[in-house]
Amino acid sequence: MILENISLSLQRGKAKEVKMQVQAALDSGVSPQYILNCGLIHGMNVIGGKFKNNEVFVPEVLVAARAMNAGLEILRPILVQTGIRPIGRAIICTVKGDLHDIGKNLVKMMLEGQAIDCIDLGVDVDSDEIIAAIKEHNPDLVCLSALLTTTMIEQKVIIENIEKAGLRDKVKIMVGGAPVTEAFAKEIKADAFSPDAASAAETAVQMLTKQVDDDV
């Protein structure tokens, strides 16, 4: 019941309630992993599904993600103590020439909602910064956002430069943004495309868990 309440409070964007309920769940002996999976991530999955179906929209996703973070503030140190790790690490940015950040931020929140560690490089980011970040942070996934037909071409440039830098085999690359299509993603040799933030998180989880399976 308490986990269901956490999930519902998160879906309603009630950050203070989520924080209190997560603490109450811990106090009553529920494992942090269980709270994460069946409370917080469950809630974000419901929100993600509704977002894909046009049942909720950007403001509702943002307040839900904020509530998720409020719960994670309590949970994160305990998860770290108990040795529970994120399922992967992603670098995310909006590409050079493009200053739109809402789509990128939504994807970041959805990824974090799936326990993926995110390093946000911000907007207007070029190949050099991304390559430096790959070398520094050793991510599993690079997510490139573009909202303009004039800037989506930069996704291709970045993928080519990652290849030239000899890093292409080390990361999966996902592209997205309003003008980006699956055909374009294939043409520029991205590993994945997603039409919305919720799908991006689903695809990322599939890629990261497959990668773990392959590594095993």
Place this chain on the structure above:
Amino acid sequence: MFNKLEWYKPNLAETVNMLERLYYDALNRQGGNVTFRALPPSDVDFYSTFDLRKYNYDTDITRYAEDLCILLHNSYCKRRLLDDNMLPTISPALGIGDYSAFVTGEIDFRQDTSWSQPSLKEVDDWKHLPPLGTSKWYQRFLVICEEMLKISAGSGIPFIRGFFSPLDLAGALRGEELYYDFYDNPDELHELLNYCADATIKFADDIYDLADKYLRDSKYGLFYTKGIINMSEDIACMISGTLYREFCRPHTQKVIDHFGVGHLHTHSRAMYLVKEICSLNNVANLWLATDPNAPKPIEHIEQLVDDANGVCLAIDCEHFTEIKNNFYKLKKGNFSITLPVKNIEEAIEFTEKFKILR
């Protein structure tokens, strides 16, 4: 530099009559009008060659205006044999940064567009801004408009300018924080949106006064400004119909009511909002731009006819057959259909085919 409007549009009177009837019927919720615009590359290509970074906007405004007017003239020359529904217009092009910088903030110019940064850290920070009309870009934009009007007025080409809706303006000024304001600061958000409505009204009034000064004696120069406001509802694509009704509708309506008639714009990913937007009073036209990864309006004509309730929907399609196959359905409402084409020859060909269809 410019020739007379009639030179660019041989069937000018007929085209204007068609548009007047379209908008009149739209306001009276009577369907039956379908008009056609061909979109050859030359209608839009020049924007990518117009480098916004090469001007000093303190000292180069005359050069900027002349350069842009030459590009517009060249573009209109290429389509002068096209007898579609498009009227040549004169409008400044500074990217999107200036759509909010007239209130406050700077414009970050890039090659073919511009950006602004959110400048209201708190939702009520607008209360500390200098009076409307005093910002650098407000005054500079009026100078740019006047320079373009000085060059073009003798031609009688209509002047046009689009604006952000109050919600879009608030979004540009607040950035992502706006989305939290719906839930965290609803009363303050209404105040901000009301301020944005007032700002738009004042800015548009001042621009329209300039247009009136230079074009009042022309036959069609004020076709897109007299009693009309053009506004985008882009941020609306990110919110629900419920939030639109509560937060956006009253403020967008306030702006429309000040001018008389609204010509609005949103995107096909917000098809669910067509009914909301078209139920605003005195909306004559809604440009519903097609987004990739979103439903194509031409594939939802019956629903759109119902939702628009007579308001003219400006939509685009990919193939002429889409227009032909849906023509009977389109005639139940009011539509302006844009078809991208490869070149002027193809534009002429499809325009003639459309006339037969009509």
